[in-house]
Structures are given as structure tokens and as C-alpha cells.
Amino acid sequence: MITRGDIFGFAPDEKYTASVAYFSMEFAIDQALKIYSGGLGFLAGSHLRSAYELRQNLLGIGILWKYGYYDQVRDNNGLMKPEFIEKEYSFLQDTGVVFTVSVHDSPVHIKAYLLKPGTFKSAPLFLLSTDTAENDELSRSITHCLYDQNEATRIAQTIVLGIGGAMLLDILGITPDVYHMNEGHSVSLNFYLYAKYKSLEEVRKRVVFTTHTPEMAGNEAHSYSLLKEMSFFYQLQDHEAKSILGMNGDYFNYTLAALKFARKANGVSKLHGEVARRMWGDNPGICEIIAITNAQNKSYWADIQFNTAIMSGNDQSIAGRKKEMKSDLFKVVADQCGKLFDENILTVVWARRFADYKRAGLIMADWDRFLKLMNNKNYPVQLIWAGKPYPEDDGSIALFNQIINQTKPFANCAVLTGYELGLSALLKKGSDVWLNNPRMYHEASGTSGMAAAMNGSINLSFPDGWVPEFAKDRKNCFMIQPAPDRPTIVERDIQENKNLLDTLENIVLPMYYTKQENWIAMIKTAANDIVPEFEAGRLADEYYEKMYMA
Incomplete structure (x- = not known):
């Protein structure tokens, strides 16, 4: 079994002993590791670099995208076109951990890799992949492309990140004091935690959330019926998820749910904090939304x-x-x-x-x-x-x-x-x-x-x-x-x-x-x-x- 020494390689500064698992769909750590699209990843990358410099007790949970986001190339007229090229990373450590998560009521095998802190001077980062021999081609494709356009695949990706990431921590014997959702993609982790702790209040003690999207249309939502089919709610039925969170309607909004599961949330600038409070403040049961302005390393x-x-x-x-x-x-x-x-x-x-x-x-x-x-x-x-x-x-x-x-x-x-x-x-x-x-x-x-x-x-x-x-x-x-x-x-x-x-x-x-x-x-x-x-x-x-x- 992989040890804490394997993961961190250092003792955290006593100022930062609270343990944190930082969930993000993308991380821009280094040019050589193409698992990001843009600003969200750039922010997550800078956060992990500075966490390393400060010796914080923080690790990242992300996904190992086989084809990355995409490669931006030119066609024979000099115009832009996207290409999807397989990536190989010899610098990632195979943890030897393989486990299964239910997607569409079927077991999907997930393999965990580790980006060690010393590789690019960042906090340790676990990356999850379904591209394993145990899976059929459909399951393998879940972690092929960041932000896949197929709705079912996108949902499966969030299940792998959220539920899969939380399961990995338990398998490794790591119980974070805080689960940090960087944007709403990992919100399914809360249903795993709910099954574990049997209480919304117990979940809220452990979860915080960062929202990045000031436009309502940009906040991801899917129908409850499709999410239930996809096993998004872990051991819960869709009507139970609605009841626990006090959410009605036909569509489950990731951001709104995250605001109800978290004990505290933040916007990413003072202005955005104000916008976020106006956007979501009328919904009962949401947490406090403060502002922590983004920064770069x-x-x-x-x-x-x-x-x-x-x-x-x-x-x-x-x-x-x-x-x-x-x-x-x-x-x-x-x-x-x-x-x-x-x-x-x-x-x-x-x-x-x-x-x-x-x-x-x-x-x-x-x-x-x-x-x-x-x-x-x-x-x-x-x-x-x-x-x-x-x-x-x-x-x-x-x-x-x-x-x-x-x-x-x-x-x-x-x-x-x-x-x-x-x-x-x-x-x-x-x-x-x-x-x-x-x-x-x-x-x-x-x-x-x-x-x-x-x-x-x-x-x-x-x-x-x-x-x-x-x-x-x-x-x-x-x-x-x-x-x-x-x-x-x-x-x-x-x-x-x-x-x-x-x-x-x-x-x-x-x-x-x-x-x-x-x-x-x-x-x-x-x-x-x-x-x-x-x-x-x-x-x-x-x-x-x-x-x-x-």
C-alpha cells in the first residue's frame, strides 16, 4: 500500500496541519502534463504549486485525460482545427490501486496514478483513469477527453471524479478533514459521504466549495432521471436526493447542490462573490458565500x-x-x-x-x-x-x-x-x-x-x-x-x-x-x-x- 511518505515526502507546516483533498476536473501543473483546458486548471495548478511551497497538508484529486483537452493545430489552409492525440506520461507513479465505481449500474474499473510533489514542485496529485484493460471500450472512453460533449460521458466523468476520488481516499486510508470542490464537477462525492455518515450535517462539516461561473447557463445541470440511471446519487434514489437537499424540479443543478452540501463556499473575486450571492441567495439551505480572489504562483x-x-x-x-x-x-x-x-x-x-x-x-x-x-x-x-x-x-x-x-x-x-x-x-x-x-x-x-x-x-x-x-x-x-x-x-x-x-x-x-x-x-x-x-x-x-x- 502506498504510504504518506510516498505521497508527500515531507511533514506539513504546523500552521497547515488540517488535511485537505482538493477535487478539480483539471489541473495546469506543467506544459508536459496536458490535463487542463484553461482558467480553472491554471488556478488549480497555481494553488497546488503554492501549497507545495508553503508545505500545506493538501493533495489534489483529478483525472488523467488520455487525449487531454485537445491539441490545437492548423489545417492545410492555415486555419485552426482540433486534434486528439494520445498522451504518455512516464513521470506518473502507478499506485497499483485499481477499484470499481458503479456507472449506469455497472462496475467501471478505475486505476489511480500519483504525480509526486518533487516532479513539478506541486502538492501531490492523484489522477484517475478508466482506460484500463478490465473495462470495455465505452467505459475506457470515460477518461479519454476533458469535457466530452456527450452528456452521458460528461456525467460519468463527474462520477469518476467525485465518487471515485472519495473512494480512493478511503482505500488509501486517508480521511481528510476537508473535501474541497473546485467548481461543481465533483459534487457526486457528497452522495458517497452521505452514505458513509448518514447525515447532511455530517457531510457539511467536511465540505467546502468554490464556484467560478457567474452565468446561470454555465452552471451544469442534468435531469434527475438521467442522473439516477447513471448511478450519480450513489446509494440514493433521485427522490431521496431531492428530499435531503430540498431541491425540486426536473433538473439537478451541480452548483446549487454544492452550495447546499458545503459548510462554506467562495466566489473567486470580490465582485464575483457579490454576483454569486445575488445568483443563489434566494435558495433556502445554501451555505455562506464569501470571496477569495484568485491568484497566480x-x-x-x-x-x-x-x-x-x-x-x-x-x-x-x-x-x-x-x-x-x-x-x-x-x-x-x-x-x-x-x-x-x-x-x-x-x-x-x-x-x-x-x-x-x-x-x-x-x-x-x-x-x-x-x-x-x-x-x-x-x-x-x-x-x-x-x-x-x-x-x-x-x-x-x-x-x-x-x-x-x-x-x-x-x-x-x-x-x-x-x-x-x-x-x-x-x-x-x-x-x-x-x-x-x-x-x-x-x-x-x-x-x-x-x-x-x-x-x-x-x-x-x-x-x-x-x-x-x-x-x-x-x-x-x-x-x-x-x-x-x-x-x-x-x-x-x-x-x-x-x-x-x-x-x-x-x-x-x-x-x-x-x-x-x-x-x-x-x-x-x-x-x-x-x-x-x-x-x-x-x-x-x-x-x-x-x-x-x-
Whole structure:
């Protein structure tokens, strides 16, 4: 049997002796381990890295995705297409543990692997796989693709994560003081705990929950009848699940159930905490919802040489290292797009998940004005886009490819594929401006701008998510004025496109080219303001203080 020494390799700091099992559908730990899609995984990865640095008594529970999320490649026309390529990981330890979970009233074999802490300097992470010889092909496919589009497969994935993860801990003889659900995907673990402890109150003593989704449509829900068929409720009938939680209707909402099972929950920024309380506050029986703002791990994301320059306060060293980082990014631009970017030209990056509310194409909405921006000889600009749409989201894929086609004629525009941890780091280090233009109140947190600020990229952003907690306009970032309430989304987009371009043309570009000392001062202020408030050590500590030990 695998021992605690095998799992952790160290004794926890006495400040963090409460044991925690952290359940998440995705973890972005290292470029080599492709088991994540985007922001949720990036957050979980930073949390585990900082938990390791602080010697916290925390381990992760996730899934070993055979094909990852997907590989973002190009077709013969240079447009994006998803490919699903099998992954192999020799650095994972086979624990030798194989057990079964009931899915659709049939036994599904689950094999457990361990990512040891020393491998990538993260808290230990158990990864579950159904891709074993004991299973038939349908059962093996459960852990093939992250966020599989088939509804039954998605439900099976949540059963493996929630019930399977809780069962694994019991098999290993690990009884956590706290079960932490990072988003609602693992909510089925509570039905396993209910069967074990026979009481909702006993479950609530042990469970906390983090919600990341400020839009009601984004909170996963399935019919009770299908969930019952899939064995989601473990040993309970669907009417018993309804009765225990006081939930009615035909659909079981993962987030609402998690809020009823948990003793405490949190949103991922102060603004999102307020939004979450408005969204769910009218439902009886939910727990308290506080706010713990997301953060990113500095030791992973920050360039060492740039950080040294910031600490020295030497403007010349800061500017020099920034150009070197831009040069590294521009090698990728040249390789992928055949375009040679100039390190002396201001470079704006929009890089995040392609989703409608994030508005990847907002800067191009007024095409005539965009053309003038691209052809401005006095204040030249370079633009880079990157990000992954969901592989079945035809609309977002079409937008990605539309931007490729629209920007092909411009030597100063590039759209990059392969948006994973490695490229994300290059973009944050190699950009001058990190553009964030979501529709207001749709971004729960949005952490990419934190890591950008650690690397001398100044945020150009609407005041959504985490940004209002950080922003000092024209001191550590550039704020874009949101549009006043308008009758339609289209009208708001038109106004906010104007506000974005006004800020870029009238404030950002002139400062970069005519007041370089002010620009460097902003870089230094942003880098100093981002840490420790938005560094994941604060986050990991705050979870212990406000969620695990409270």
C-alpha cells in the first residue's frame, strides 16, 4: 500500500496541519502534463504549486485525460482545427490501486496514478483513469477527453471524479478533514459521504466549495432521471436526493447542490462573490458565500531575470530584459505565421479562452478605425491573439478562423495556435499590453493579467473580475470605461469598442512612445502591486484561514 511518505515526502507546516483533498476536473501543473483546458486548471495548478511551497497538508484529486483537452493545430489552409492525440506520461507513479465505481449500474474499473510533489514542485496529485484493460471500450472512453460533449460521458466523468476520488481516499486510508470542490464537477462525492455518515450535517462539516461561473447557463445541470440511471446519487434514489437537499424540479443543478452540501463556499473575486450571492441567495439551505480572489504562483510564472531587474529598480535593465522576452515570443510568431515582429514596437496581446463574452474581436469591430490603427506610422502597434475555443464550439472556432483570415494581410498581426502553459508564459512575458475586454460582470476572476503584470505587461482592461481590486488607472494599468446601460448588446459593444480604441490611441500609445520613463514606472508599480496580494501564496493561505479552518 502506498504510504504518506510516498505521497508527500515531507511533514506539513504546523500552521497547515488540517488535511485537505482538493477535487478539480483539471489541473495546469506543467506544459508536459496536458490535463487542463484553461482558467480553472491554471488556478488549480497555481494553488497546488503554492501549497507545495508553503508545505500545506493538501493533495489534489483529478483525472488523467488520455487525449487531454485537445491539441490545437492548423489545417492545410492555415486555419485552426482540433486534434486528439494520445498522451504518455512516464513521470506518473502507478499506485497499483485499481477499484470499481458503479456507472449506469455497472462496475467501471478505475486505476489511480500519483504525480509526486518533487516532479513539478506541486502538492501531490492523484489522477484517475478508466482506460484500463478490465473495462470495455465505452467505459475506457470515460477518461479519454476533458469535457466530452456527450452528456452521458460528461456525467460519468463527474462520477469518476467525485465518487471515485472519495473512494480512493478511503482505500488509501486517508480521511481528510476537508473535501474541497473546485467548481461543481465533483459534487457526486457528497452522495458517497452521505452514505458513509448518514447525515447532511455530517457531510457539511467536511465540505467546502468554490464556484467560478457567474452565468446561470454555465452552471451544469442534468435531469434527475438521467442522473439516477447513471448511478450519480450513489446509494440514493433521485427522490431521496431531492428530499435531503430540498431541491425540486426536473433538473439537478451541480452548483446549487454544492452550495447546499458545503459548510462554506467562495466566489473567486470580490465582485464575483457579490454576483454569486445575488445568483443563489434566494435558495433556502445554501451555505455562506464569501470571496477569495484568485491568484497566480509567482515562482512559476515570473521571469527570473526580469524579477531581478524589478527588484534592482534599474530602468535600463527592466527595458533590456523586456526586449529579450519580446524577442523570444516573436520567434514563435515568425515560426507559426511567417511574420517578423519588431521588439521596439508596442505589442498588444489578447490571449484567453475563446468564448463569446470574452470578445476576442472587439478591437476590430470598427474596421475602418482598426485599419487606421494598423497603419499608424507615428505610433505603430503589433497585435497577437491566442486561445482555445471548446473543440465543439463551432461559433468560437469560426471566430478564431475569421480573425486569422482578416489579419493575414497585416505584417503586424498574428494569431497563434497551441495555447497551453508554455505559449501562455511566452505571451505574458513578451507582450507590452495585456488586453482584457469581456462583457461586464461575465468574468468571475480572469487571472491571466496577474501573471502578465509579473512580467512587465501592463493590463488594458475593463473593470471586471479581479481587476477592480488591483487597478490604479494610469499608475499600474490602463482602464477602459464600460458603456452605460444600453438597450442591446450590439450597442454596448459599439460603445465599448470606441472606448477601447480611444484609450489605446490617446493614452497607451503616446505614453509608450513619448514618455518611456512613465511607462517603466507603470511596469514597476504593477509588478510591485501584484505581489503579494495576487500571488497564490496569499490564496493558499487564505483558503486555510477562511475555508478549511473556519
